[in-house]
Amino acid sequence: MTAPLHGRIEKDLESRILSGALGPGDRLPTELELAAEYGCARMTVHKAVSRLAAAGLVERRRRAGTFVARPRLHSMVLDIPDLPAEVARRGQAYRWRSLERAILPAGAAQDGSLAIGTPAAALRLVGVHCADGRPIAHEERLVSLALVPDIGDARFDEEPPGTWLLRHVPWTEAETRISVAAAGGAIADWLAVPRHTPLLVVARRTWRGGEGITAVRQSFLGDTYELVARFGAGS
């Protein structure tokens, strides 16, 4: 029931900073002083202050002490939703419509605007994500057949390739680029919108141990999709 002591110390120091009682550049008491103040061991204080440092509220320097950090640009956490789950969450029926499936020979997937960066052969998968029968996004994907040989046997009649990959292949690194584009002819047709309709383009590449697993470019209809990033709601 009672919160841990290190958590209460952390919140207490945090409120001193956010209230302005401690301003940017101000020095906090030393760990020994705080331990005396709270009547606890130094390790307990250390844990509290270390978490504030990890959160970016203070900066610690040996010999010098702990100082309130200057307010700075935090990084935010971007949730990359699984599309079928996201559509279902909205109460709509999800469907994946496969348009193209081809095997690219070794070398063909190494470069270009959509590339997995390895010389391996790759599977190319193109399709459309639909919600309640309406297309909401066009997807073009390459998957390394060297790292994911099993995908040759997978059927993508119901489940999109991204969901299949998520369940079968662990990844360690990913990069997502978010940009905007006007719908070209083919994509405009598949999405059933006029040419030059604004699209939100999410391009993602994932790796496992430095080896490219997959590269995907998803083009969302602007009026049906939105990405949300948050900071601070969690802790």
Added chain:
Amino acid sequence: MTAPLHGRIEKDLESRILSGALGPGDRLPTELELAAEYGCARMTVHKAVSRLAAAGLVERRRRAGTFVARPRLHSMVLDIPDLPAEVARRGQAYRWRSLERAILPAGAAQDGSLAIGTPAAALRLVGVHCADGRPIAHEERLVSLALVPDIGDARFDEEPPGTWLLRHVPWTEAETRISVAAAGGAIADWLAVPRHTPLLVVARRTWRGGEGITAVRQSFLGDTYELVARFGAGS
């Protein structure tokens, strides 16, 4: 020079998981067993495994033990760049051009598509971000005069309001929504592009202790801007 012991234990367990030696659902040794295995105190093991749990690689349950987590959709880290710094990094000259400055009476900034969610009076600031003299983004912002009274004295001749706020006001929570829109008349004119040009719209609200500080909507020219989120490069 030698890495801390808890860090080496963490990396060791991590590699066991990423290599597949420990698969999803597998149980890790208990903290006491790991302490014996590494010949160290349980606290040291606890710190290592707790960090793996925070990173999402394992899940911990009392009495049951510690288990390798199922591969899941990781959240990614989105860098929210400071525009003047970002433009300078590209080797271009940044300039902020102020278009509008008005004080909204109490209540006017509480609701609507751009809102800080409090009944306080607010400052409304509109302007354009330029790189090498070319407009790259239109910005519309509300700032709470209750939480940021000093902003009434600030001049925004050279520095945009976002950079000023960053230096003066600490925040604890933020939410960013990324979407796409076709340029309307006024914004198209200010950005010197045809109407219906696709724009990347970044809408952000920030709070301090639950109180809304500012709300901003930035509309970027699609061909000059891109947001990047990464996972795994850091640790």
Added chain:
DNA sequence: CAGTGGTCTAGACCACTGA
């Protein structure tokens, strides 16, 4: 070179929860 934070120990008691 002295004071700070970083790490680590060898215990202890407890909360939780699933066998």
Added chain:
DNA sequence: CAGTGGTCTAGACCACTGA
């Protein structure tokens, strides 16, 4: 109800670095 992880103690030694 027994085993696990969560927390906390009261020390210790050390690395670093700025007064």
